Amino acid sequence: MPVRNLYPNKGPLPQQPTRFPYITKLIYLSLTSCQVVITQFVPAAALSFQWYTPEACLQFKEHFHAQVRTACQQSTGTAGLKISKVVVVGDLHVGKTSLINRFCKDNFDREYKATIGVDFEIERFEIIGMPYNLQIWDTAGQEKFKCIASAYYRGAEVIITVFDLADIQTLDHTKQWLEDALRENEPDSSFIFLVGTKKDLVSDAVCERTELDAIRFAKEMQAEYWSVSAKTGENVKEFFSRVAALAFEQSMIKELESTPGHRAQIRAGNLIKLEKNIVEIPEDNAQVSLSCC
């Protein structure tokens, strides 16, 4: 069963709001209401989404890092459950809660209920055989809640800055939201995404024009750009699976590198030592297979 949020901080609105050919994408082998199973990155040729461009994508690889794959294959399942913190920021009414609810609960509410302070969901994944959780923090866009919400920015492995494709001003504000979130985190410790929401509300022509600006912003922010619709669900599962895969890989690499001398030893019948990109096999165990998924 999915773990649900402990702080149901959504409340009634206090007042009416004034208001890539090379992209690395993921295959879902199975998707249930409570768990997403991810087995591999897929090559660009398999992409059906045309609106992404190489400029919008930071990583072009086709597979998980070799060390990560090997570590997952050799895992005895006794490793602690991995969890990464994701923080979602952006102006009020841009659709942060709707995006999270579409992914975590597969629902969409037309009615706007402002987030008060923060809220969070935990979503379970299985990535190349390893259980993995994303803790997704939904923060309030309203100015008056900013100081409460910013207290939760710390320790974010992923920062998602959200804007409304139908309201270009909200794109202008994303840099400030990102700056605020980065201030609470170690330099270069977070993946950054720029997400345009409400794709269903804009024509293809408007979307394309806005995306040119968005991709420029994404480059400056060192972010990966995605456009989604919480209403139709377009791209939402793909986006969060991408987030999960990158965060998972990063956390595995960190764990492998944190062992003394950047070396992890994994015992699974034979002893395999992983060091940087080189897999060393003890000579007397030369029959160990190195083939990966």
Ligand SMILES: Nc1nc2c(ncn2[C@@H]2O[C@H](COP(=O)(O)OP(=O)(O)OP(=O)(O)O)[C@@H](O)[C@H]2O)c(=O)[nH]1
């Ligand atoms: N048509 C359409 N409407 C959307 C979409 N996403 C969100 N909305 C609507 O936009 C309004 C605001 O959505 P929320 O998800 O509550 O916005 P938020 O960013 O969480 O707002 P705050 O909690 O104030 O920060 C709601 O009325 C949603 O129904 C979308 O993809 N398409």
